[in-house]
Amino acid sequence: MDSEQQLNTWQPDIYDRNARFVSDLGSPVLAMLQPSPGERILDLGCGDGVLTEKIAASGAIVVGVDASEAMVAAARQRGIDARLANGHSMRFEREFDAVFSNAALHWMREPDAVLAAVSRALKPGGRFVAELGGHGCVAAIIVALEAVLARRGINGAAHIPWYFPTAADYRARLERAGFTVDYIELIPRPTPLPTGLEGWLDTFAENLLKPLQPADRKRAVAEAVELLRPVLCDERERWTADYIRLRFSARLAS
Numbered sequence: 615m616d617s618e619q620q621l622n623t624w625q626p627d628i629y630d631r632n633a634r635f636v637s638d639l640g641s642p643v644l645a646m647l648q649p650s651p652g653e654r655i656l657d658l659g660c661g662d663g664v665l666t667e668k669i670a671a672s673g674a675i676v677v678g679v680d681a682s683e684a685m686v687a688a689a690r691q692r693g694i695d696a697r698l699a700n701g702h703s704m705r706f707e708r709e710f711d712a713v714f715s716n717a718a719l720h721w722m723r724e725p726d727a728v729l730a731a732v733s734r735a736l737k738p739g740g741r742f743v744a745e746l747g748g749h750g751c752v753a754a755i756i757v758a759l760e761a762v763l764a765r766r767g768i769n770g771a772a773h774i775p776w777y778f779p780t781a782a783d784y785r786a787r788l789e790r791a792g793f794t795v796d797y798i799e800l801i802p803r804p805t806p807l808p809t810g811l812e813g814w815l816d817t818f819a820e821n822l823l824k825p826l827q828p829a830d831r832k833r834a835v836a837e838a839v840e841l842l843r844p845v846l847c848d849e850r851e852r853w854t855a856d857y858i859r860l861r862f863s864a865r866l867a868s
């Protein structure tokens with residue numbers, strides 16, 4: 615169901631150093647949520663709670679859930695009501711006016727189970743506003759990692775931890791789960807990587823790097839870096855990842 619290895623490898627300090635851009639770039643989807651004072655909002659895959667805190671600043675009453683103990687602990691340190699739960703199986707019943715999620719749904723490999731859990735968690739008329747990796751996200755990085763693994767006789771495709779849907783696929787799933795889709799769009803978003811490709815791989819690609827022999831990992835990463843340098847790195851050694859986001863706003867019938 616989940617990439618369990620990855621669930622156990624989220625490290626708040628490494629995330630903060632290499633991937634703060636994830637929550638920083640969450641402003642557009644946060645703006646779509648339009649939280650208001652007193653609303654009850656669930657932040658699904660809240661991570662270390664930086665965006666959750668921003669939702670709470672609107673006066674909404676926010677609960678964060680995340681499947682990583684370390685991330686839940688980091689969110690709690692910010693004063694967030696963060697709970698350890700898996701998006702596939704969380705057990706909230708008609709409790710929330712809105713469910714929000716940023717950069718987390720593509721880690722959940724059974725989207726229909728997640729949508730059923732989100733729909734259960736919402737009150738009638740409740741809204742679901744989210745952004746996730748969309749079809750084609752980090753395609754160059756995936757191809758390079760698969761090539762490096764293939765050189766070692768490893769089938770990288772079997773270790774991809776992400777689900778990057780098209781807008782049509784996700785719209786259909788939302789509608790089958792009972793939602794009306796007000797907006798859904800794939801958005802190409804080339805994303806500067808503050809600590810380069812290696813920092814990104816360290817933070818997000820554990821599932822794909824895990825099958826490597828530990829003594830070979832450094833060499834394999836260096837090979838991926840060289841494969842990707844011509845397309846993702848500029849002449850000043852600035853790396854930009856080929857992100858594509860899927861952003862949507864949907865609601866249940868009242």
Ligand SMILES: C[S@@+](CC[C@H](N)C(=O)[O-])C[C@H]1O[C@@H](n2cnc3c(N)ncnc32)[C@H](O)[C@@H]1O
Nearest residue numbers: 637659660661680681682685700701716718721
């Ligand atoms: C890239 S982080 C995004 C965190 C936060 N939303 C942000 O914008 O910074 C993805 C988060 O999704 C969580 N996650 C992955 N799979 C999950 C699952 N099945 N259920 C709940 N959370 C999950 C991870 O633990 C991680 O904290």
